[in-house]
Amino acid sequence: MRVKRYVVNDLPEALPMIRSELGKDAVILNTKEIRVGGFMGMFRKKKMEVIAAIESGAAASKPQAQSRQAADFNAVMTAINETVQQRTNAAAAAVQPSIESRGDGFPGAAYAAAGGAASKLPQQPQAPNVSTAVMERPDSSAALSRINDELLDEIRVIKQSLLQLSVNRPNQDLPIAMRKLYERLVDQEVDADLIRRLLDSTEETLRSQALPYSTETVWEIARQTLLEWLQPLSGERIREDARIVHFVGPTGVGKTTTIAKLAAEQTIKRGRKVGFITSDTYRIAAVDQLRTYANILNVPIEVVFSPMDLMKAFNQLEDRELIYMDTAGRNFRNELHVSEVNSLLQTNETSETVLVLSLTGKTRDMMAVADNFAKYGVTKALFTKLDETSVFGAILNLALNYQLIPTFVARGQTVPDDIEPFNAETYVNDLLGEAADE
Incomplete structure (x- = not known):
């Protein structure tokens, strides 16, 4: 020995x-x-x-x-x-x-x-x-x-x-098609507990309906199961009656560009009066970036340095139907930074907060950020940079483990085209890929 x-x-x-x-x-x-x-x-x-x-x-x-x-x-x-x-x-x-x-x-x-x-x-x-x-x-x-x-x-x-x-451990004795599904989910960085649940559910359906363990059948059952899981979290958007929408998230996830995309859609396509507020005074040229978009869209912009400046900014934009507020990107794995940003989100008007996350980030970091913001009642998320990755498991992990509702997904830098509402069927197809290719 x-x-x-x-x-x-x-x-x-x-x-x-x-x-x-x-x-x-x-x-x-x-x-x-x-x-x-x-x-x-x-x-x-x-x-x-x-x-x-x-x-x-x-x-x-x-x-x-x-x-x-x-x-x-x-x-x-x-x-x-x-x-x-x-x-x-x-x-x-x-x-x-x-x-x-x-x-x-x-x-x-x-x-x-x-x-x-x-x-x-x-x-x-x-x-x-x-x-x-x-x-x-x-x-x-x-x-x-x-x-x-x-x-x-x-x-x-x-x-x-x-x-x-x-x-x-059970993966060693799985049928070939089930093993392919397992390997695909691991490659997509799906949470281990969710992988186990999906494999168990798929195998139970195959046995109860006496279906063959073919790749096409396994993929179709897995696809339907995932759609059932995501169905309660699908179809929700940013509330129409929300006059103020706050965008929060780590640095570099694309909050400012995302705000420009949504504002362009509201002003150009829907003819609404939009205003900008930014508290991102930490990052160099962050205010200038949003001001450039504001000038292009002919949208007023206000800069705030502390919660005390918010009331003045709201008064300046009182004629606006919709206000998008950009917040500073910080290390939101630190709960203290989350509480600081949360102090800027208090308002007496109808508002909503959207957590912006990039799919190029680590899943573990995104889950830590989501966990901290969930304590303050943030329930909606917007995912960016889908065009820069082929790994999509983080959306499923956050949606099912934290009940974080996906609202929009962004796939590029073009304003306002490269953003669309989250579609569960499209997402599941991206997550599983084509069965024939596995």
Whole structure:
């Protein structure tokens, strides 16, 4: 038997190393937390020691290989459970003194409950359940907040790793057409949980209707299933009665160009009186860009530097039927920046806020941004740069996981032509592609 020791930051980091060096049949024998480095016993960093092994000798038969793979999967689950338990215990130990010093009888059982939730992780990893008890502490300190963030981040990584493992394992025995569908969805960066749901739903339909596992049939069933999932979120646009529409989103996603496209459609095609407000005073020449569009469309523009300037800007545009407001692009993975922008969106008039996202960005970053804006009631999104990517899974992930309604999609720079309302059927066709081409 060949045995090897790995020292990594966390367990998911060790998995690809083990498979690369020892092969897919390697088994994790033991994991434990250790401390390395430092100076004279101080400032030592926490690491994870992982012991893996693989049986040497003749190649095993397929049933034996599958058995070892199952053992590997179970070992990973057990090790991850131990990691989460250690993190939870550390969080409980860190906050216990502050709990005892309160003297108000606040029970510490919440942390035991968190530990109990963590022990159930192998059956169904639920990151929010593990962290809820810690996050709801009314007297959280800076140290507690840091522990909470580390715990939650690690559990999110663990959950995603487990979901990916749960999808990868059955893929080996799938029929060819189902395997092609799986590979297409992975290439499109669809969330692992959604892939599993779609595969299960498609296979159930094939079995219940005794349909053949042909590529065309599998694609058609998957297409219909996705349309059913998206149907409740399709058909909604920016409200017609909204006089003020705020556009928010990270830097570089194309908010200003998108506003120009929509304003051109409203002024040229529908004859409405449109006005611009911009608070994007952070980016160099951002105001000049929107002012250029305003001059071309013969639309008035107001610049605001703080929430106190908003009332004056609205008074200047009181004769306008529709006002588009451009906000500064910031790092909206930071909740503080989101709250700053949200302070500019308060108005007594009928308004709506649209989150603008670029499909060329990372799905994980887009989900973090959507999560922060969802806390302030933002439910609609506009996706840009569809012409610059061939990966469309982020729209499905955000729509189903965050109930973020797609309103428009933009496919280029031409004003006002390269924008259109979101169409679920067109989107699903882009997402799945043609079955014959797979």
